[in-house]
Amino acid sequence: MPHCKGQRGKTRALFKRPFRGHGPVHMSTYLTTFRLGDIVDVKGNGSIHKGLPHKFYHGRTGTIWNVTRRSVGVEVNKQVRNRIIKKRIHVRVEHVQKSRSREDFLNRVVKNAAIQAQGKKDGKRVSSTKRIPAQPKPAEWVRTNKTTIETLYPLRFEELA
Numbered sequence: 001m002p003h004c005k006g007q008r009g010k011t012r013a014l015f016k017r018p019f020r021g022h023g024p025v026h027m028s029t030y031l032t033t034f035r036l037g038d039i040v041d042v043k044g045n046g047s048i049h050k051g052l053p054h055k056f057y058h059g060r061t062g063t064i065w066n067v068t069r070r071s072v073g074v075e076v077n078k079q080v081r082n083r084i085i086k087k088r089i090h091v092r093v094e095h096v097q098k099s100r101s102r103e104d105f106l107n108r109v110v111k112n113a114a115i116q117a118q119g120k121k122d123g124k125r126v127s128s129t130k131r132i133p134a135q136p137k138p139a140e141w142v143r144t145n146k147t148t149i150e151t152l153y154p155l156r157f158e159e160l161a
Contacts, residue, residue, distance in 0.1 A: 007054065008055065015052070015058070017047060022047070025094055029093065034067055034072050036065065039064075039098070039101060040061070040064060040072070040096045041060070041061050041096070041097050041101075042058060042059070042095060043058065044058045050092060053089055053091045060077075062076035066088075068090070070092055070093065071093060072091060073088055073089070075087070075088050076089065115128070
């Protein structure tokens with residue numbers, strides 16, 4: 001039998017509700033205020049069929065470009081062959097949640113501003129506000145209890161027949 005490749009094909013695990021997360025949708029979902037330019041995560045809620053985005057957009061992060069009564073317009077990047085296209089989709093608010101991807105960045109901005117202000121107050125230049133990649137681990141000596149070191153070599157391959 002051929003497989004039905006419909007709108008919700010192969011989405012049994014994708015749109016399922018989490019453990020102990022079944023039941024009616026919380027009122028706070030509908031009372032969340034979305035504004036133009038907000039960064040949101042598209043996360044399809046399988047218990048509400050209206051306004052459910054296509055499975056491709058599940059888990060994607062985008063920017064709000066339009067707000068209507070029951071839904072929001074989200075601009076999401078989609079790679080099509082060798083280019084990235086900005087796709088504009090309308091999704092009901094039940095399938096969208098505010099993204100926490102910028103929280104770390106905004107916290108870092110506030111912390112760096114405080115460090116810079118403190119440095120300015122003390123009259124010294126501060127350069128520790130930039131992130132640096134993970135540095136190599138420092139060298140250390142490995143000590144053993146044995147007096148001689150035994151070197152292991154691979155065994156020579158021998159045919160069975």
